[in-house]
Amino acid sequence: MSRIAMPTPSASPRQLLQYVLDDDIDAALDAGLMDYVAQPGDAALDPRLPQLLQDTQRRLRDAWAARERHRARAARLARRAAEREARRAPPPAVNTKPALPPAAAAILARAKARATGKPSA
Template sequence: MVQLPLPVQLLQQVLADELDAALDAGLMAYVPAPGDDRLLPDHPDLPERLLDAQQRLRNAWEARDRYRQRAVRLARRAAERDARRAPPAPSPDLKPALPAAAAAILARAKAKAAGNPS
């Protein structure tokens, strides 16, 4: 079996839409070298095709990441919205604490009602 140069293998895999195999073979690490455009006489655009495949994959991965981030953001916003809409949890039968000034006024009123001037 004849071992083809790596760029030729990568191009064959890209053209056959075998992107997983091309990725495993090192597509994303491909850097054009002098003479790559002459490896296949019927494909002088070999370096450009491989670079284009790299860019398309990067764009797809970035889009997937943006989609995932958006989904997380939307889920967080929905949870926040649902939390705002939910009725408050029932609190135990505790009387709310009065501010200090209100407590003082109440104490004076109780004392006055009881007939103890203060």
């Protein structure tokens, strides 16, 4: 029988608020800050609780989106720089003497050997 993984319980809204007030955002995230949804009784616990937690969520989402835009921009600029360098690179050197196919090279070698009077291999 397979077991369904149950989500870990989130910290209480009051604990989330304490993490945010202590500037321990990592602990707040681990405790489920981004899953927090304001409930009618939360303001009774602490009047600033719902607004502060929602503001923190918004700021984190904005920061994550900005970081993603920055990464995408950096990748785009790197790609453009590589394309620009590829256009600036000199074309590959053209071999001025075309290579002969192996059979033609063997025939030519035998002909040269006969012309010089040496036996061919």
